[in-house]
Amino acid sequence: MADPVPDLGAYRPPADFTRGRPALVELLWILVEAIFVSSFLPGSWHRRALLSLFGAKIGAKVVLKPGVRVKFPWRLAIGDNSWIGERAWIDNLAPVTIGADCCVSQGAYLCTGSHDWSARGFDLITRPITLEPGAWVAARAVVGPGVTIGRGAVLGLGSVATRDLDAWTVYAGAPALPIKQRAIAP
Amino acid sequence: MADPVPDLGAYRPPADFTRGRPALVELLWILVEAIFVSSFLPGSWHRRALLSLFGAKIGAKVVLKPGVRVKFPWRLAIGDNSWIGERAWIDNLAPVTIGADCCVSQGAYLCTGSHDWSARGFDLITRPITLEPGAWVAARAVVGPGVTIGRGAVLGLGSVATRDLDAWTVYAGAPALPIKQRAIAP
Amino acid sequence: MADPVPDLGAYRPPADFTRGRPALVELLWILVEAIFVSSFLPGSWHRRALLSLFGAKIGAKVVLKPGVRVKFPWRLAIGDNSWIGERAWIDNLAPVTIGADCCVSQGAYLCTGSHDWSARGFDLITRPITLEPGAWVAARAVVGPGVTIGRGAVLGLGSVATRDLDAWTVYAGAPALPIKQRAIAP
Numbered sequence: 001m002a003d004p005v006p007d008l009g010a011y012r013p014p015a016d017f018t019r020g021r022p023a024l025v026e027l028l029w030i031l032v033e034a035i036f037v038s039s040f041l042p043g044s045w046h047r048r049a050l051l052s053l054f055g056a057k058i059g060a061k062v063v064l065k066p067g068v069r070v071k072f073p074w075r076l077a078i079g080d081n082s083w084i085g086e087r088a089w090i091d092n093l094a095p096v097t098i099g100a101d102c103c104v105s106q107g108a109y110l111c112t113g114s115h116d117w118s119a120r121g122f123d124l125i126t127r128p129i130t131l132e133p134g135a136w137v138a139a140r141a142v143v144g145p146g147v148t149i150g151r152g153a154v155l156g157l158g159s160v161a162t163r164d165l166d167a168w169t170v171y172a173g174a175p176a177l178p179i180k181q182r183a184i185a186p
Numbered sequence: 187m188a189d190p191v192p193d194l195g196a197y198r199p200p201a202d203f204t205r206g207r208p209a210l211v212e213l214l215w216i217l218v219e220a221i222f223v224s225s226f227l228p229g230s231w232h233r234r235a236l237l238s239l240f241g242a243k244i245g246a247k248v249v250l251k252p253g254v255r256v257k258f259p260w261r262l263a264i265g266d267n268s269w270i271g272e273r274a275w276i277d278n279l280a281p282v283t284i285g286a287d288c289c290v291s292q293g294a295y296l297c298t299g300s301h302d303w304s305a306r307g308f309d310l311i312t313r314p315i316t317l318e319p320g321a322w323v324a325a326r327a328v329v330g331p332g333v334t335i336g337r338g339a340v341l342g343l344g345s346v347a348t349r350d351l352d353a354w355t356v357y358a359g360a361p362a363l364p365i366k367q368r369a370i371a372p
Numbered sequence: 373m374a375d376p377v378p379d380l381g382a383y384r385p386p387a388d389f390t391r392g393r394p395a396l397v398e399l400l401w402i403l404v405e406a407i408f409v410s411s412f413l414p415g416s417w418h419r420r421a422l423l424s425l426f427g428a429k430i431g432a433k434v435v436l437k438p439g440v441r442v443k444f445p446w447r448l449a450i451g452d453n454s455w456i457g458e459r460a461w462i463d464n465l466a467p468v469t470i471g472a473d474c475c476v477s478q479g480a481y482l483c484t485g486s487h488d489w490s491a492r493g494f495d496l497i498t499r500p501i502t503l504e505p506g507a508w509v510a511a512r513a514v515v516g517p518g519v520t521i522g523r524g525a526v527l528g529l530g531s532v533a534t535r536d537l538d539a540w541t542v543y544a545g546a547p548a549l550p551i552k553q554r555a556i557a558p
Contacts, residue, residue: 004556005506005524008453008473009433027414034412040220042213061195081194091478091511101194103308106277107295109479109530111511117526117542118557122475122508134191136308139277139297140328140346142512142530152191154303158295158328158346158360160512160530162544170303172348174360174530174546184190185304226406228399247381267380287380289494292463293481320377322494325463325483326514326532338377340489344481344514344532344546356489358534360546370376371490 010121017093017124020074021055029054029073038069051076059100078102079133094126094145099133107140114145132167142174152182196307203279203310206260207241215240215259224255237262245286264288265319280312280331285319293326300331318353328360338368382493389465389496392446393427401426401445410441423448431472450474451505466498466517471505479512486517504539514546524554 019026032054037047047064055074062078067087070076075092078084079100086106090096094112098104116123127146134152137143142160149155150167160174170180205212218240223233233250241260248264253273256262261278264270265286272292276282280298284290302309313332320338323329328346335341336353346360356366391398404426409419419436427446434450439459442448447464450456451472458478462468466484470476488495499518506524509515514532521527522539532546542552 004558006473006556008455008475030412030414038412040216040224042216083194089479101192101308103194103301106297107275109512111478111529114510114529115475115508117508117554120556122473136301136303138300140295144529157297157300157330157348160360160546162529172361174346174532175544182303184192184306226402226410228402269380287378287494289380289487292483293461322487322489324486326481343483343486343516343534346546358547360532368489370378370492372376 006117006122007120008122011123012121014124017126020072025054026072033069037064038067040066042066065106085139092129093124095128096130097128098131099135099151101134102131103136104131105137105139105141108137109142110137111143112145135165152184154182192303192308193306194308197309198307200310203312206258211240212258219255223250224253226252228252251292271325278315279310281314282316283314284317285321285337287320288317289322290317291323291325291327294323295326295328296323297329298331321351338370340368378489378494379492380494383495384493386496389498392444397426398444405441409436410439412438414438437478457511464501465496467500468502469500470503471507471523473506474503475508476503477509477511477513480509481514482509483515484517507537524556526554 032050044064048058051073052058057077059080061081063083065086068084069089071092075095078098082098082102084104088104088108090110092112110129112126112129114125116125129143130148132151135149136154138157140158141155144162147161148164150165152168153165154170155161156172159172159176161176165171168182169178170182172179218236230250234244237259238244243263245266247267249269251272254270255275257278261281264284268284268288270290274290274294276296278298296315298312298315300311302311316334318337321335322340324343326344327341330348333347335351338354339351340356341347342358345358345362347362351357354368355364356368358365404422416436420430423445424430429449431452433453435455437458440456441461443464447467450470454470454474456476460476460480462482464484482501484498484501486497488497501515502520504523507521508526510529512530513527516534519533521537524540525537526542527533528544531544531548533548537543540554541550542554544551
């Protein structure tokens with residue numbers, strides 16, 4: 001009987017997975033990102049312009065802090081007024097859609113990729129992430145593949161969400177659990 | 187009825203929040219930090235000197251490892267003999283006070299900033315962090331705004347503290363829970 | 373009575389701890405790592421070659437992504453087909469042994485060092501980490517000193533393991549708890 005251990009040498013990218021741009025464009029993005037976007041220098045304007053140039057949909061007044069990383073700008077949409085904090089990492093093999101008035105705080109990590117652990121070839125699985133308007137992913141928090149963070153929901157400092165978060169609810173912990181309701185004062 | 191969603195376009199820094207130094211000094215610090223303090227090159231001496239030059243109070247024999255980041259050196263005090271590990275990030279919009287004989291291990295994150303999620307303008311909230319003498323924030327741990335880590339307390343590897351930690355107590359998990367008492371052998 | 377607080381000024385590296393190479397070699401590695409290994413540029417070939425040159429045992433077809441960090445290459449062994457993801461950090465004061473067909477995903481942190489919190493001098497403790505074949509440490513997960521991750525075990529996204537993980541078991545959370553069994557489909 002064959003040993004049931006996975007064989008990563010047998011890994012192949014799934015037939016339905018595309019990188020969305022030619023390798024040369026991806027390489028160019030890697031250079032542009034390293035030099036300008038994830039650099040330590042402040043300023044949102046050039047980050048917005050470069051992400052847009054590579055296909056991201058960036059709303060008005062979006063704030064992009066130093067050290068931000070984006071895997072595929074062409075799979076990123078950010079709504080008006082939203083903020084992406086220092087060293088936030090949007091690892092978007094699959095689309096990441098961030099609504100208006102959202103905050104992704106410093107050091108947060110949005111992860112759209114996983115692997116099929118039951119498959120011998122450890123097949124890649126990619127799932128989009130959605131932040132509905134007014135959601136907040138706090139500093140150093142982690143969001144997993146396929147997660148939707150509901151309207152106005154909050155994922156607390158250093159927390160880990162691998163399931164959807166209900167609207168207007170504050171979550172904390174790893175795994176993230178609901179701890180209170182959120183309401184905006186009139 | 188108005189939509190209750192937050193409006194980050196309405197965000198203004200609070201009237202009682204100051205950055206503590208002119209913008210030009212802050213920009214100069216950003217450059218100095220990137221080139222010398224958070225660089226990969228070893229050595230505590232130049233890190234101590236530069237942080238002190240920008241207003242930090244750094245005790246004798248403080249060890250500062252490569253990759254360390256400090257938001258506002260003028261809001262940092264570190265007591266004698268304490269260690270700040272590789273890539274530790276002191277995000278001190280509010281003062282961070284680290285007592286003597288403390289250890290902040292590699293990749294730890296001290297977060298002094300939050301937001302009022304009940305306010306339409308997502309108002310900034312800043313709260314100081316204090317490590318009392320002999321405290322240890324272990325690697326990749328996260329400490330939230332307003333937290334005091336009691337004398338000799340330990341926050342374990344990768345743990346997240348959003349509340350005060352009692353003296354001489356070891357905490358682990360996210361959220362951090364007390365798991366045992368600490369005592370120094372005579 | 374003397375104050376029981378730790379005295380980090382009294383810290384000395386343990387008599388049985390060696391760095392494994394002369395200081396000049398370690399310094400050279402720090403330079404080579406910063407410039408080539410932990411750089412943003414893609415490609416496994418040069419990372420494999422440089423780690424091997426400094427004493428790592430790297431199997432066939434090992435994938436090493438940008439941003440990877442290794443403390444002491446001479447205390448690292450990676451088996452055939454294994455992958456080390458972007459910005460994974462192998463902090464191997466003690467040996468780290470990664471079996472064949474393992475995956476250490478992006479942003480994961482393997483920590484082999486701790487301190488004796490009951491010792492006044494905060495003595496360094498180092499313990500090896502072992503990943504048995506087919507194990508997967510998912511993105512942003514943290515593994516503590518002395519941990520063995522059993523054959524085919526999975527440590528989920530952002531989870532923290534400070535104890536051994538059983539073979540063919542999936543763990544999640546901080547601290548990591550078993551949540552299901554893993555089986556490879558025939």
